[in-house]
Amino acid sequence: MRKQVDIEQTMAIIDKIKKDLYHREDLVIRPITVNDQTVYFIYLTNTVELKSEDLQVFFIRLLVEKKRAKETGLLQACLQLGPSEKQQTPHDYLNTILNHQLLVVYDEAVRVNIGKNFHRAIGEVKTQEVVRGPREAFTESVVVNQAMLRERLKNKQLMFQSLTLGTETGTDVKVVYLAGVCKKEHLDDVLKRLKEAQIAAVLxxxxxxxxxxTKVKTVFPTVYNTERPDVIAAGLLEGRIAxxxxxxxxVLLVPCLLFDFIQSSEDYYQRSDIASAIRMLRVLSLFIALLTPAVFIALTLFHQEVIPTALLVSLAAQREGIPFPAxxxxxxxxxxxELLREAGVRLPSAVGSAVSIVGALVLGQAAVEAGIVSNAMVIIVSITAISNFVFPSYDLAISIRLLRFVFILLASLFGLVGITLGLVLLVHHLTTLDSIGVSYLTGIAPYDETAHADLWVRKRLDKRQHLFTIRHVFKRDKVRKGV
Structure with a gap:
């Protein structure tokens, strides 16, 4: 028979849970009694799976363990249901229930991880598609994502540090790194920033x-994010932190550089000469997307002498009758x-692409026929928009779209001088940025010969000193102790 003190302790736990979760209509407190042994199973409706055969084995084990060793009986019995651990405080009780796990109460409380999986299955990448390479993408489950990284990096140095962030949401967060590869100061900086954050919700x-x-007053992303497990695995091998x-x-990845947003994981899944040519094309598209409208305005307004005579006459003829300045x-x-682009993104996929393409063609042709804009302007803006789609990273594409308007304004005021001034200020701004202590332009400023060679072209894998894109940036010392 159970002692009176054990029964009182059990009822105290039950009363505490009822008091804290009185408003939850989906709260289930299920008492089951066998041979005068009453155990309470507490969970939220449709969040755990309790099978009758598992309960029978559980009670048999509970009775055996209670006779053998009372202080560990409940925990040993709960292991028959699933991975279990003791819960010590009322806060632990609530977290167990609200995290869709089973709380078993006898004379103590034990958490049993048998919650249902409400997340979608592993699917294909949507935002960073490649022609050749892995197709699988991360999901919304931190457990599944953790397993996907372990599948790719079967390395004993792969470490996961668990955090719970958000005072209201209690979101599970995993800090991932390779011990002995990532720099300790980078890891300490990341953990310090996360642990000291006073944030109510992490959604x-x-x-x-x-x-x-590090610097929030910038349009450039200084933290890389991706849904591709192969990119995160490569970053961890370089010494970065996910x-x-x-x-x-x-998934977030730090430190990151500017060129991370121009390079693609597909660069390392095809021949080096082809990958290098495509990488140079991306660099060219960056300047086209950023400067083409501004240069066109500067030349037509301030520097007509630079334009060939035949082209200048053609542009003048096209602008005849246009009521608006350039x-x-x-x-x-x-x-x-920009409106068409956003409309295409927000609309259902079946009609989104059709609306954006047809809308651009129809509006462009109608605007020219109505005499609102010139043919040359439609061509310039179209080339600019197409170049903006070349970037593998959506974050960098947004930054370029915003900066393009700044250069258009400078060009309309000061011509090529304004564009040059804007480029000088832009380079100065980039040199002041860093990501967890690593310069944003590493390889160029500060200059590194090994890094510089791999930023513009992709070397053959058997000819490279380092395995991945910027391994040298986070390279280990000759003698490095594990983190």
């Missing part, structure tokens, strides 16, 4: 992205393209 990885940014957040398929003309077209 997506961007909530933590702002905590990891942050997995429960509830989102996008600045207003390009702004009108750019804003229209």
């Amino acid at each position: 997506e990885s961007h909530y933590l992205e702002t905590l990891l940014e 942050v997995i957040v429960d509830g989102t398929p996008f 600045l207003l003309e390009v702004l009108l077209m750019e804003i229209t393209f």
Whole structure:
């Protein structure tokens, strides 16, 4: 028979849970009694799976363990249901229930991890598609994402450090690194920023992205995010640190450089000469997307002598009858393209692409026929929009879209001098950025010969000193102790 003190302790736990969760209509407190032994199973409706045969084995084990060793009886019996651990405080009781796990109460409380999986299955990558390479993408489950990384990196040095962030949401967060490869100061900086953060809710990885940014007053992303496990695995091998957040398929990676947003994982899945040519094309597209409208305005307004005579006559003929100045003309077209782009993203996939493409063609042709814009302006804006789609990273594409309007304004005021001034200020701004203590332009400023060679072209894997893109940036010392 159970002692009176054990029964009182059990009822105290039950009363505490009822008091704290009195408003939860889906709270289930299920008492089961066998041979005068009453055990309480507490969980939320449709969140755990309790099978009758498992309960029978559980009670048999409980009775055996109670006779053998009373202080460990409940925990040993719960192991028959699933991975279990003791819960010591009322806060632990609530977390167990609210995290969709089973709480078993006898004369103590034990958490049993048999919660149902409410997350979607592993699917294909949506935001960073490649022609050749892995197709699988992270999911919204931190447990699944953790397993996917372990599958790719069967390394005893792969470490996961668990955190619970968000005072209201209690979100599970995993800090991932390779011990002995990542620099200890980088790891300490990341952990310090996350642990000291006073944040009420963490609903997506961007909530933590702002905590990891060293300089927030910039349009450039200084924290890399991706839903590709192969990219995170490669980053960990370079000595970087990943942050997995429960509830989102996008995993953060720090430190990161500017060229990370231009390079693609597919660069290392095909021949080096082809990958290098495509990488140079991306660099060229960056300047086209950033400067083409601004250069066109500067040349037509301030530097007509630079334009060949035949082209200048053609441009003048096209602009005859256009009621708006060149600045207003390009702004009108750019804003229209931005509206079409956003409409294509928000609409259902079945009609989104059709609306954006047909809308651009119809509006462009109608605007020219109505005499609102010139043919040359439509071509310029179209080339600019197409170049913006070349970037593998959506975050960098947004930054370039914003900066493009700044250069358009400078070009309309000061011509090529304004564009040059803007480029000088832009380079100065980039040199002041860093990501967890690593310069944003590493390889160029500060200059590193090994890094510089791999930024513009992709060397053959058998000819490279390092395995991955910027391994030298986070390279280990000759003698390095594990983190």
